[in-house]
Amino acid sequence: MARPQEFDTDEAVEQALAVFRRKGYAQSSLADLLAATGLSKSSLYATFGSKHALFLRAFDQYRAQRRRLAVIDLRATPAGPGLEAYCRRILRQVFEQPPCLLLRQSIESQDEDPEVRERVHADFAELVVAFRRTIARGQADGSIGSIQPADQLAQSLAVSVIGMMALGGTGLPPQTGDMALAALMDLLQIRREQDEIADEGQAGKAAGVL
Structure with missing residues (x-):
């Protein structure tokens, strides 16, 4: 009769994930994984x-985990500020947490691991689709002012986000990412609530209402 399992599988996976995020796949030894999981x-x-x-x-x-976080921001209303919140979350994680596992593995695996490569490509394609839908929704609700096609903007934004993920391992200051993100938001012409209030105020002054 088989002995019952005495550990939580999901917890063991999470502990292994912390090792892989910190050291990457190649540098994570079996001893590292055993020590982290207690198995x-x-x-x-x-x-x-x-x-x-x-x-x-x-x-x-x-x-x-990343997909769940993306859903929180990219389904926000209005869409433009939600998209900006997602990008800011990514940028904050870049400098506060270990390097992005997705990016690390896309570099490490190259052509050696088709299962990893398939996942990396699928995640990029999924990110582009999520961005396209959010941008199109933002253009419709007025929170994204750019009239460029949503497909083109989504592709450019996805590439830029991957680039921002790489910043954490470069030693560059966080301000570098902040400047890049500001430029991206200017490209999309994100309209925030305070921008709309300011616009209404200017319109009121021009009309002699205020």
């Missing part, structure tokens, strides 16, 4: 099968 070698292999399988499980958990 024995036999338990780790019995549960996950291999270091690579554990990494894929951790990678998918990380992707799901």
Whole structure:
């Protein structure tokens, strides 16, 4: 009769994820993973099968976490400020947390790991689609003033966000990212609530109402 499992699988995956985020796949040794999860070698292999399988499980958990955060911001109303909030969240994480696992693996794996490459490509495509929908919604509700096609803006924004994710490992100051983000928001012509109030005030003055 098999012995019941005495550990939480999701918690073990989360602990392994922290190692992979900090060190990357190649530099994360089996000893690192065993120490972080508290598992024995036999338990780790019995549960996950291999270091690579554990990494894929951790990678998918990380992707799901990022997807949930994106939904919070990219479904906000109005759309423009929600899109800006998402980009600011990404930029804040770049400088406050370990390097982005998605970016690290896109660099490390190159052509050596088709399963990772497939996930990286799928995530980029999903990000472009999410941006396109949000930008189109923002153009419709007036919170994004750019009249450039949403498809083009979404592609450019996705590439720029990936570039911002790389800043954390460069040693450049956070202000570099802030300036880049400000330029992106100017490109999209994000209209915030205070901008609308100011615009209404200017219109009122011009009409002699105020």
